Amino acid sequence: MRRCELIRVLGGIVVGLRPHRLLVVAIAVFALLPIEVSDAGWLPDLFKSSSKHPKAPKRAKSAKPARLARHRAPSKQRATRLAALGPVALPPSASKPAAAKCDPSALRIVLDVGHTAESEGAISARNVAEFAFNLRLARLIEEKLKADGFAETRLLLTEGKARPSLFKRVAAANDLHADLLLSIHHDSVPNKMLEDWEFEGKKRHFSDRFSGYSVFVSRNNPDFKTSLLFAELVAREMKAEGLQYAEQYSQPIMGPDQHPLLNKDTGVYSYDKLIVLRRTAMPAVLLEAGSIINRDEELKMDSPERRNAISSGVASAVKEFCEPRWALLGPL
Ligand SMILES: [Zn+2]
Known part of the structure; x- marks a missing residue:
């Protein structure tokens, strides 16, 4: 389906829906937008009517996108009928989705600080542990989210050795619901x-060969569709900050670290086996904010400017996740 046809069809749907359904349609449109920029074949799966994965336990005030991502695409017959209605204007209520609005004060976001003080992850070109970079950035993201009203934001700091810490952090996130x-x-x-x-x-050791951010999701997460939705929002915000994504993960040279690139426009990859992404009971996304083994990029990652750009981008992505931008519907 071409994008203009899609917009017409969904415009038709909008006419007949109550405001709380409008949010569902809006994010369905948003999720469909990357069709033309992706060649990885993941979007058909995104809109399968049933999932082979079990549903994640949801809190009463769970984010709306989790629900809407399971929304079925219109049947061919219905789509044809709706398309006949042609372009329509959004009703005034659509620009203010109050009925379906996610409540920032209730949305519980866990910011998982990668690695531990004991097992610090990568070592930068200048011998600084990744854990220190992760903690500093996560704290700034937490600060920005709380300032934006996301009062339930939690910083998750885990102790212990590398592998056991993965299970510990998953258990902690699940316990926090x-x-x-x-x-x-x-x-x-x-x-x-x-x-x-x-x-x-x-x-010291370095490699200036690669740079950039990357965003990972697991197709084995119980709510992959919502994970992907949030990953796309984060990646788009990184791009909007003028950052480039790390392209090497789709290349054979990465060996076991090679991963399918789900969206070649934004830099969202799948990393299906990653424990923290597949064992968590909620939508989960991993952000590699940038390379600290690259000597130039390490200096940038160490700068307040870059930390501000990334944390602001993440905060914007969370806001969009909670309250989708209606502008994404385009000229209906
Ligand atoms: Zn790491």
């Missing part, structure tokens, strides 16, 4: 790509 989990990380490269250099008189 979070509506959404965002895991914050900073990127490196496989060991075989590391090169030597000297920094402050000591031998």
